[in-house]
Amino acid sequence: MDHFSTDRLTAERLNEDHLADLVALHLDAEVSRYLGGVRAPEVTKTYLVTNMAHWDEHGFGLWTLRSKDGAFAGRAGIRHILVDDVDEIEIAYAFKREFWGQGFASEIASALTDIGLSQLALSSLIGVVYVGNGASRRVLEKSHYLLERNTNRHGEDVVIYRIRR
């Protein structure tokens, strides 16, 4: 589970060596537009610690993604999330801008969904997306997630998509 590959990406379990790449990713305003806004380096450091602890507790979590030439491409994963006080498990993904528009998110969403439903045998997975994030909504729809409902999360209007095993 610490490593996996898709056709064009390799995934490595999040570790402390990934901090600099994550800081740079989270400082990009376009990338962070639908992720709650730009994060200061110390906020990303806390994010890294939290998500490494998620791995220790649950045996799954976020991976760092690289293209096959080794370049950092982004991060993605499967993790617990509290939505309207209910403990859910979401898939999440974010890529550096130069990787957008080439099907990478669809490729990783499909892999994460397979890991979550088949390998981890989870009963369902959700995607939580800002209403205006058309690209991410399309990624979930292409991976056969169904639109479930609208809600508000941290003051933002979001949509919940779900796929069941």
Ligand SMILES: CC(C)(COP(=O)(O)OP(=O)(O)OC[C@H]1O[C@@H](n2cnc3c(N)ncnc32)[C@H](O)[C@@H]1OP(=O)(O)O)[C@@H](O)C(=O)NCCC(=O)NCCS
């Ligand atoms: C959202 C994101 C992950 C998409 O990654 P990507 O690799 O470009 O996505 P893909 O190429 O696999 O697929 C995008 C799909 O959305 C479509 N799309 C792009 N912009 C769109 C828009 N504004 N509205 C609707 N659809 C859109 C594309 O045409 C494509 O669909 P298609 O394959 O049917 O043509 C990427 O833009 C990103 O990392 N954004 C910043 C972080 C983020 O928002 N993460 C998601 C949080 S829920």
